Amino acid sequence: MMKIGGKLDKILKKSKNFYIVLENFSSKMIKTVKLTKEYDGVRAVDSLNLEVKKGEVFGFLGPNGAGKSTTILMLGAMIEPTSGTCYIGDFEVTRNPIEVKKITGYLPERPGFYDHLDARRNLDYFARFYRMTEEERRRRIEKVLEIVGLENVRKKVGEYSRGMIQRLALAQALLNDPEVLLLDEPTSGIDPQGTLEFRRIIKELEKEGKTIFFSSHILSEVREVCKRIGIISKGRLLAVGTPEEIQRQMGEEHYRIIVEPFPRTLRIDHDDIIKIEHDRDRAVIEAKSDIREFISEIFIENRIRLRELRLEMPSLEELFMKVIYESEVEEDASSS
Numbered sequence: 001m002m003k004i005g006g007k008l009d010k011i012l013k014k015s016k017n018f019y020i021v022l023e024n025f026s027s028k029m030i031k032t033v034k035l036t037k038e039y040d041g042v043r044a045v046d047s048l049n050l051e052v053k054k055g056e057v058f059g060f061l062g063p064n065g066a067g068k069s070t071t072i073l074m075l076g077a078m079i080e081p082t083s084g085t086c087y088i089g090d091f092e093v094t095r096n097p098i099e100v101k102k103i104t105g106y107l108p109e110r111p112g113f114y115d116h117l118d119a120r121r122n123l124d125y126f127a128r129f130y131r132m133t134e135e136e137r138r139r140r141i142e143k144v145l146e147i148v149g150l151e152n153v154r155k156k157v158g159e160y161s162r163g164m165i166q167r168l169a170l171a172q173a174l175l176n177d178p179e180v181l182l183l184d185e186p187t188s189g190i191d192p193q194g195t196l197e198f199r200r201i202i203k204e205l206e207k208e209g210k211t212i213f214f215s216s217h218i219l220s221e222v223r224e225v226c227k228r229i230g231i232i233s234k235g236r237l238l239a240v241g242t243p244e245e246i247q248r249q250m251g252e253e254h255y256r257i258i259v260e261p262f263p264r265t266l267r268i269d270h271d272d273i274i275k276i277e278h279d280r281d282r283a284v285i286e287a288k289s290d291i292r293e294f295i296s297e298i299f300i301e302n303r304i305r306l307r308e309l310r311l312e313m314p315s316l317e318e319l320f321m322k323v324i325y326e327s328e329v330e331e332d333a334s335s336s
Helices: 007-014 016-026 068-075 097-103 119-130 134-147 162-173 192-207 219-225 243-251 292-301 316-335
Strands: 028-039 042-053 057-061 083-088 104-107 180-184 211-216 228-233 236-241 255-260 273-279 282-287 308-312
Touching: 028 068, 028 211, 042 068, 042 211, 042 228, 042 236, 057 068, 057 219, 068 083, 068 180, 068 211, 097 104, 104 162, 119 134, 119 162, 134 162, 134 192, 162 180, 162 192, 192 211, 192 219, 211 219, 228 243, 236 243, 255 292, 292 308
Parallel strands: 057 211, 057 228, 104 180, 180 211
Antiparallel strands: 028 042, 028 083, 228 236, 255 282, 255 308, 273 282
16 A cells, blocks of 8 residues: 655645645545446446445445446456456556455355365465465464354354355455455345344444445345445446435435325326326325425315325335336337
């Protein structure tokens, strides 16, 4: 990592503006600029522009085949981009792959271990790639096994459950005490108890200041552990922000108004109404704007007493499905 000292330190004291610029840069642990990867002319990742702050748990959300794994492989210096650039800390990944690997840990979607060995012997094999001494390996292996809750497990890895395999894979990713963790679908296929345990571990690692890039196709998992999320589909980043920000960004033209009672004989005409759905004596009105005041006036004119008139923004799940569907429709239309 870049160190500041000597002559540069004196410049920082003299130039407040320069210091601010440098501080803003160093606060970004992951950055991509028009990052693109093509396979046989098909863009798996298409001009991705993304920033993740130091110490942030960032959720990378999208359906299978959206480009999540390809992005992680480029960030981890495992494959090279077709064009564009990506950075981990102060390092441009393609120019500094060894330095990047020293400060990152990677959990693949399908981790592989030697089934006939136990956890410690498997981890010892991988720890040797970091040129640790035998004593350093022993201490670090015990530490990471404790972090993932496998310190008392002695059986061979071939007897592990899917959840235990994922926790062992996380232990492997932590062997070099990385600043950045790249987790590819870490909770996929895990039972509910294993998922809860994984969430706990991620939150503990966040407290330690780790920067975590967490990909998943399961919205509920991302939302539970991530402060910000990015939604990707067909290689393109569609939205990024906190769950609340994404709901505002993507739901600003979509208002759901609950009205009760709502007589079926009552007619409401407004240019912003998209549709009205009836459910017994209740109605759900979808509109382009908040028209509650207009609805209230109609009810007053017709001397109908309202029990409920409230605005309900679409859930993040609904918006996720909506934006994915719309992106797929646009892709199909452009290719036809």
